[in-house]
Amino acid sequence: MGEVDSAFIQPIDHRPKLKPIEVTDEIPVLDLSSVLDSENSDQQLISEIGSACQTWGFFQVINHGVPAELLRKVEAVAKEFFAGSFEEKKKVQRDALYPMGYHDSEHTKNVRDWKEVFDFLAHDPTEVPASHEPDDEGIRVLTNQWPQYPPEFRELCEEYGREVEKLGFKLLELISLSLGLPADRLKVFFKDQTSFLRFNYYPPCPSPHLALGVGRHKDGGALSVLAQDDVGGLEVRRKSDGEWIPVKPIPDAYIINIGDAVQVWSNDKYESVEHRVVVNSTKARLSIPFFFFPAHYTMVKPLEELVNEQDPAKYREFNWGKFVANRNRSDFKKQDVENIQISHFRI
Ligand SMILES: O=C(O)CCC(=O)C(=O)O
Ligand SMILES: [Fe+2]
Secondary structure, three states: OOOOOHHHOOOHHHOOOOOOOOOOOOOOEEEOOOOOOOOOOOHHHHHHHHHHHHHOOEEEEEOOOOOHHHHHHHHHHHHHHHHOOHHHHHOOEOOOOOOOEEEOOOEEOOEEOOOEEEEEEOOOOOOOOOOOOOOOOOOOOOOOOOOOOOOOHHHHHHHHHHHHHHHHHHHHHHHHHHOOOOOOOOHHHHOOEOOEEEEEEEOOOOOOOOOOOEEEEOOOOOEEEEEEOOOOOEEEEOOOOOOEEEOOOOOOOEEEEEOHHHHHHOOOOOOOOOEEEOOOOOOOEEEEEEEEOOEOOOEEOOOHHHOOOOOOOOEOOEEHHHHHHHHHHHHOOOOOOOOOOHHHHEO
């Protein structure tokens, strides 16, 4: 068995243990059917969401309203795209001016991830801007790039984006309610959302004990809504003891996790929890996260309703777009620069 290039090799204490993937039921699985098509609030569900967010920062949902058939079609075109020639993928390769599209050398904390990705914005600006240069504040105007093949790729991606976004808004309401806030309290930050979707394609890896599909990290954004296939590999760091716990693949379920923005809005009531992806030597894996991001101009700070004398604000206000630009520059690029996290704004 060959070994991977040194760029992929994780520092010793970041390497996976590679015990046989032990399936655990510990991460809560919640059924959304009671709240899908109604304004009803289901207090039991809301309190389960609240405790999952506090204990794990992760949960899975079933009966969520995203059509399973649509997900099947999207998975099929995504796999076809990754199986295509590098020539075709190169045509939509992401670069400094076009940060959406195909990429095969993601880095997390300066180590290369064993995967290929394709990114697209849920809401593409309708007009291609005259310039893709960063503005004075380092914020780029983004736009999507679409491959010509498979021909139905773009349409399916756009339709899927709309469906998964609806689920994102529903979850945002439930999370607001679970924090004791009005259902629409967080919606205002998403009027000009900068959410994007990603196809993560993890080929079989000759050295799964040395490399990771994605190194340990926390997600930015408010929430991530992730579809995974039946291969498994996602692991979540359990808050109680730091153990890496595999997330069980459940057909057609979505994995939901809290991102940095909710951590700040909730004043640390809910935390953005570390996770990583273990790869294997026999099976390729596909996962599809929707990264639900607020508008780039959002000024993020702990919500006033959740701050009081006993529980003062733990963060000072910061500009979301600038934070994301710096976070990406520092965390996901092979560069030796300071790692910018929300802890930077901690009071
Ligand atoms: O592939 C997965 O299960 C998770 C991927 C992930 O954590 C990410 O893309 O941020
Ligand atoms: Fe992630």
